[in-house]
Amino acid sequence: MTDAPTRIQVAGSAGTAPYEVLVGSQLLGELPGLIGTAAQRVAVLHPEALAETGEVLRADLAAQGYEAIAIQLPNAEEAKTVEVAAYCWKALGQTNFTRTDVIVGVGGGATTDVAGFVAATWLRGVRWIAVPTTVLGMVDAAVGGKTGINTAEGKNLVGAFHPPAGVLCDLAALESLPVHDYVSGLAEIIKAGFIADPAILDLIEADPEAARTPRGPHTSELIERAIKVKADVVSSDLKESGLREILNYGHTLAHAIEKNERYNWRHGAAVAVGMVFAAELGRIAGRLDDATADRHRAILESVGLPVTYRGDQWPKLVETMKVDKKSRGDRLRFIVLDGLAKPTVLEAPDPAMLLAAHAEIAS
Ligand SMILES: NC(=O)c1ccc[n+]([C@@H]2O[C@H](COP(=O)([O-])OP(=O)(O)OC[C@H]3O[C@@H](n4cnc5c(N)ncnc54)[C@H](O)[C@@H]3O)[C@@H](O)[C@H]2O)c1
Ligand SMILES: O=C(O)C(=O)C[C@@H](O)[C@H](O)[C@H](O)COP(=O)(O)O
Numbered sequence: 001m002t003d004a005p006t007r008i009q010v011a012g013s014a015g016t017a018p019y020e021v022l023v024g025s026q027l028l029g030e031l032p033g034l035i036g037t038a039a040q041r042v043a044v045l046h047p048e049a050l051a052e053t054g055e056v057l058r059a060d061l062a063a064q065g066y067e068a069i070a071i072q073l074p075n076a077e078e079a080k081t082v083e084v085a086a087y088c089w090k091a092l093g094q095t096n097f098t099r100t101d102v103i104v105g106v107g108g109g110a111t112t113d114v115a116g117f118v119a120a121t122w123l124r125g126v127r128w129i130a131v132p133t134t135v136l137g138m139v140d141a142a143v144g145g146k147t148g149i150n151t152a153e154g155k156n157l158v159g160a161f162h163p164p165a166g167v168l169c170d171l172a173a174l175e176s177l178p179v180h181d182y183v184s185g186l187a188e189i190i191k192a193g194f195i196a197d198p199a200i201l202d203l204i205e206a207d208p209e210a211a212r213t214p215r216g217p218h219t220s221e222l223i224e225r226a227i228k229v230k231a232d233v234v235s236s237d238l239k240e241s242g243l244r245e246i247l248n249y250g251h252t253l254a255h256a257i258e259k260n261e262r263y264n265w266r267h268g269a270a271v272a273v274g275m276v277f278a279a280e281l282g283r284i285a286g287r288l289d290d291a292t293a294d295r296h297r298a299i300l301e302s303v304g305l306p307v308t309y310r311g312d313q314w315p316k317l318v319e320t321m322k323v324d325k326k327s328r329g330d331r332l333r334f335i336v337l338d339g340l341a342k343p344t345v346l347e348a349p350d351p352a353m354l355l356a357a358h359a360e361i362a363s
């Protein structure tokens with residue numbers, strides 16, 4: 001017998017339906033209920049690393065009477081291209097995939113970003129379900145309906161807000177996750193701690209080594225707390241007209257680092273450096289106290305995340321940051337903290353201030 005899953009509600013907003021994020025084990029039995037009876041066809045999008053899981057899921061859905069196909073995507077960021085999206089559109093077209101049919105994205109954040117984007121764009125929008133299999137996917141990417149792909153100019157530059165019909169976080173999936181991917185997800189959990197729920201920081205600081213494994217004593221609490229932070233924010237501002245920008249803490253620089261590294265850095269690693277940068281920016285702007293700024297570096301290092309980046313790359317990073325989605329015309333905008341769990345926007349900081357914050361993360 002398995003325990004009942006935790007259910008976290010995400011409210012519908014901007015005309016979209018509400019949905020639930022389930023956290024627990026053996027959740028795949030929930031899939032048919034979410035797919036519904038109107039669907040005849042189901043497409044399971046999965047990364048190469050989860051070929052076996054994708055096939056098990058496809059066969060299971062076929063056994064339940066759906067015409068189920070599996071579409072294999074490249075691993076990680078290589079999936080987030082227009083060519084991969086076009087490959088999926090072709091597969092859906094060849095299957096006569098209609099508006100009542102359903103896409104299931106099973107994998108990490110890269111997979112669910114693409115699955116959601118394909119769902120948002122096919123026939124101008126079909127229903128989709130997220131089955132995240134990484135920490136980062138569970139606590140962040142699968143929740144909130146931001147879907148998208150990268151372009152040559154930068155990260156997530158093409159996409160749509162298209163919330164899933166449900167999110168199934170089966171914690172057993174984390175057992176096979178390589179440790180550096182597990183730790184990458186901790187960066188977004190720590191982000192949730194700094195912007196909204198400091199109890200997360202206390203739990204990690206109490207035993208950073210335990211936080212690095214799926215068997216740690218606080219694994220499900222950390223994951224659920226971070227999901228709640230995200231669910232609360234996106235419930236009131238799906239389309240990022242204000243509050244949702246706080247979820248972008250650390251991301252302005254992070255996305256520039258990811259592009260500069262040709263996506264060979266994991267997203268969470270880049271977000272870790274980006275948060276230290278944002279903390280320094282807050283401190284230099286006279287908003288953030290020294291202790292909270294220093295806490296960033298300490299907690300991120302304690303779980304094994306990077307806190308510095310090559311110092312000679314700054315001009316390129318500044319160029320890339322200009323296409324950040326928070327920019328308005330020529331004005332760069334950053335999320336900084338006015339104090340612990342007090343995120344705010346720093347508008348058009350002086351270049352000298354940016355340079356000074358950069359000096360603190362430059363290696
Ligand atoms: N849409 C959003 O709101 C949002 C939020 C945060 C991050 N993201 C995006 O999420 C992506 C990062 O997601 P990620 O950290 O999950 O990385 P990822 O999706 O790149 O997955 C990392 C690697 O782990 C493999 N993998 C996935 N699950 C596995 C498992 N259970 N066992 C073994 N291997 C597994 C993947 O195939 C991949 O090779 C980035 O593209 C980022 O931009 C989106
Ligand atoms: O959900 C959001 O909003 C976020 O900003 C969460 C981020 O962790 C995530 O990486 C998101 O994909 C970044 O969005 P972008 O709009 O900066 O591309």
Ligand SMILES: [Zn+2]
Nearest residue numbers: 140188267271
């Ligand atoms: Zn992120």
